[in-house]
Ligand code: FES
């Protein structure tokens with residue numbers, strides 16, 4: 001991968017390819033993700049499936065000429081029919097369908113109102129999952145999709161890029177309340193920042209906002225947000241999925257805790273707007289920046305170096321690059337040590 005992003009391909013992980021309400025019963029939804037054509041469809045059984053878009057018979061695009069009939073996916077070019085395992089079970093010609101007419105299915109999970117698939121750069125299966133959250137006491141997700149010329153590693157790095165919260169988002173008095181921790185594919189940290197709110201004829205009101213960040217690979221970040229003085233809780237999802245090597249779709253989802261009474265509908269709309277506005281503030285940085293491999297980090301930057309070490313597990317090892325990797329790791333460790341000794 002060249003250009004602005006010198007990463008060894010697209011990172012493996014779980015990615016949100018649609019929000020549940022986008023795929024209705026009987027509907028086929030085409031997607032161009034991971035440099036590939038995919039289709040999502042929901043059969044009569046209510047289950048969402050994700051498949052390659054091109055019909056294995058003679059290549060028609062099932063997202064354009066396909067139909068869902070019951071739980072069968074039927075290609076509109078020659079009428080071949082595919083079952084819930086992707087096997088061709090019938091052709092209009094009669095006789096046994098060709099064994100090689102087999103549609104490749106992708107992993108599909110539907111949880112918390114989101115549809116996820118596993119992408120693996122090396123073609124391997126998944127070895128971890130994104131946890132299902134108990135959402136009984138939470139409102140349905142409000143969401144918006146942004147189309148951004150960047151890479152998931154860049155947008156996810158934002159969650160540990162402490163310095164930009166003040167400069168880009170206008171927060172003040174930020175502090176890390178829980179140090180960054182890595183546990184396999186999970187990265188967690190927490191911080192508190194204050195949103196200054198001017199009050200007529202009163203001193204500036206600095207509202208404390210607490211963020212607990214849960215990053216599950218580069219496609220799925222979920223942040224618990226708490227505004228203590230208002231007793232307000234929300235969950236924010238930051239969900240990038242690569243369209244190709246230099247473009248992502250970024251879904252921002254927001255869910256508020258039930259029980260805000262008549263304020264609920266208004267509050268849900270308002271906080272979703274605020275969160276999306278914060279993402280808009282990041283857009284010019286993401287759209288035009290380049291990736292600096294060994295940034296001269298300063299105290300106050302946040303645990304960017306730890307994040308850079310964390311992300312490596314999601315890329316396939318580069319053949320013959322073990323020496324370089326050792327060098328990278330040594331440099332990263334030295335940067336981390338320099339930062340922690342200056343704190
Ligand atoms: S291309 Fe799909 S049935 Fe022929």
Ligand SMILES: [Fe+2]
Nearest residue numbers: 158164168282
């Ligand atoms: Fe940001």
